[in-house]
Amino acid sequence: MNLPSEHVLQLRHTAAQAIRSFFYTRKFWEVDTPVRLPAPAPELHIVAEPAGAQYLRTSPELHMKRMLTAGAHDIFQLGPCFRAQEYGSRHRPEFMMLEWYRRDADYMIILQDMQDLISHVIDTVSSQTGLSPHFDPSNPWEIHTIQDIYLERAGWDPVSNFDPDRFDLDMVNIIEPSLPPGHCSILMDYPSPVAALARRKPDNPLVAERWELYAGGLELANAFSELTDPVEQRERFEKAVEEKRMRGEAVYPLDEAFLAVLEDDGLPPCAGVALGFDRLLMALTGVEDIACVLPFPH
Amino acid sequence: MFSASDLRKGLKIEVDGTPYVITEYNFMKPGKGQAIYTCRIKSMIDGSTQMKQYRSNDKIDKPELIEKTLVYSYKEADDYVFMDENYEQIHLSEKVLGDQRYFLKEEIEVDVLFHNGQPIGIELPIFVERKIEFTEPGAKGNTATNVMKPATVEGGYELQVPLFVNEGDMIRIDTRTGEYSERVR
Numbered sequence: 001m002n003l004p005s006e007h008v009l010q011l012r013h014t015a016a017q018a019i020r021s022f023f024y025t026r027k028f029w030e031v032d033t034p035v036r037l038p039a040p041a042p043e044l045h046i047v048a049e050p051a052g053a054q055y056l057r058t059s060p061e062l063h064m065k066r067m068l069t070a071g072a073h074d075i076f077q078l079g080p081c082f083r084a085q086e087y088g089s090r091h092r093p094e095f096m097m098l099e100w101y102r103r104d105a106d107y108m109i110i111l112q113d114m115q116d117l118i119s120h121v122i123d124t125v126s127s128q129t130g131l132s133p134h135f136d137p138s139n140p141w142e143i144h145t146i147q148d149i150y151l152e153r154a155g156w157d158p159v160s161n162f163d164p165d166r167f168d169l170d171m172v173n174i175i176e177p178s179l180p181p182g183h184c185s186i187l188m189d190y191p192s193p194v195a196a197l198a199r200r201k202p203d204n205p206l207v208a209e210r211w212e213l214y215a216g217g218l219e220l221a222n223a224f225s226e227l228t229d230p231v232e233q234r235e236r237f238e239k240a241v242e243e244k245r246m247r248g249e250a251v252y253p254l255d256e257a258f259l260a261v262l263e264d265d266g267l268p269p270c271a272g273v274a275l276g277f278d279r280l281l282m283a284l285t286g287v288e289d290i291a292c293v294l295p296f297p298h
Numbered sequence: 299m300f301s302a303s304d305l306r307k308g309l310k311i312e313v314d315g316t317p318y319v320i321t322e323y324n325f326m327k328p329g330k331g332q333a334i335y336t337c338r339i340k341s342m343i344d345g346s347t348q349m350k351q352y353r354s355n356d357k358i359d360k361p362e363l364i365e366k367t368l369v370y371s372y373k374e375a376d377d378y379v380f381m382d383e384n385y386e387q388i389h390l391s392e393k394v395l396g397d398q399r400y401f402l403k404e405e406i407e408v409d410v411l412f413h414n415g416q417p418i419g420i421e422l423p424i425f426v427e428r429k430i431e432f433t434e435p436g437a438k439g440n441t442a443t444n445v446m447k448p449a450t451v452e453g454g455y456e457l458q459v460p461l462f463v464n465e466g467d468m469i470r471i472d473t474r475t476g477e478y479s480e481r482v483r
């Protein structure tokens with residue numbers, strides 16, 4: 001079969017249209033940012049694909065933040081991202097990412113966008129394609145802090161005593177499989193060593209203002225109250241580069257243009273969400289393999 | 299050494315000195331976390347299976363496996379003696395051969411797999427022919443292939459054959475499953 005399935009094309013079109021109409025209605029600007037970058041954000045465990053002397057973007061995050069600094073208010077982008085070596089039933093090295101940022105918001109405010117967006121996409125897709133959605137976003141969303149869910153289900157506290165290997169293994173072996181099918185769950189307040197680009201909680205610096213959305217046990221989206229402090233941002237980048245170097249991963253130059261914008265012009269307070277578009281389609285249709293929702297699966 | 303990103307279905311790896319083949323493979327990666335590779339592995343020695351998880355920085359041993367084509371020559375006590383191209387003798391035990399020992403015949407060529415110089419298994423031709431030495435007579439004229447009865451072939455191997463197969467018939471056996479395939483004459 002070298003031809004894409006018509007159902008998949010219709011599903012993708014309808015979901016993309018629903019996403020765009022959702023953001024247009026809320027006066028978000030649709031933006032586009034470079035796909036080829038000289039300096040992708042250094043994140044541990046995320047490997048950028050080289051493209052000539054540059055790299056394919058692993059996320060549009062840093063350029064979208066520069067747009068906020070330039071005066072854009074609320075912005076979104078739906079486009080391809082690339083992460084080397086990621087291939088499995090929930091992963092492709094090239095995938096579609098929806099990313100949006102809201103000014104003067106934090107991670108709890110932007111959670112409302114997330115809930116409204118999921119409902120809107122499900123309503124649109126089910127009314128236009130006749131698909132009966134595999135989960136119901138009007139079921140109450142389960143909201144857990146990382147500390148509580150690990151204490152309850154894995155028997156230890158990753159916030160007071162972080163162990164990166166145990167954290168990841170327990171996440172895939174214990175926590176994710178325990179999330180109820182058919183429901184949306186939010187895991188929030190991640191230990192600060194896995195804050196990534198999230199700001200730390202003002203009243204508890206051991207945790208970062210970050211949440212992840214799950215549909216059943218399938219991870220769909222990641223959100224932050226964005227880190228705006230230029231000094232802490234540079235320190236985290238340098239630390240991530242150092243850790244990547246120690247693990248034998250490729251390292252790239254720091255995005256000095258982004259850091260200069262943070263230092264000189266300042267990033268306004270904002271929150272952002274990155275949502276895997278293909279994963280969202282997996283959740284809607286209830287399929288176990290990402291290949292089932294891709295026009296060209298391999 | 300393999301790194302975790304080399305793992306895939308069908309890859310042969312070594313764990314605690316035992317060669318295994320990966321029969322199931324899944325790539326998982328929690329948000330912002332490290333890649334976790336979950337594999338079901340099957341022992342190439344005794345066929346037992348287990349689950350195994352690797353993280354992105356793990357290194358995995360590569361088994362030293364060599365395949366040689368040998369000629370079966372004779373049985374000596376519990377050992378089966380094979381000859382390589384230099385007429386060197388190689389002994390394989392009954393334990394290594396399992397049920398495949400029944401399908402050996404003098405001068406037959408087999409591919410023998412060695413792990414660290416030790417023979418661990420053989421690959422036979424897919425079909426071998428054997429004569430039925432014992433089976434109860436079937437009802438005359440019954441050519442149904444879905445009703446089976448027990449039979450013993452030369453060498454002592456027992457299997458199920460259709461009712462129309464009689465003593466003295468030659469049958470073809472599929473060595474991958476050990477099952478009856480067809481009557482030859």
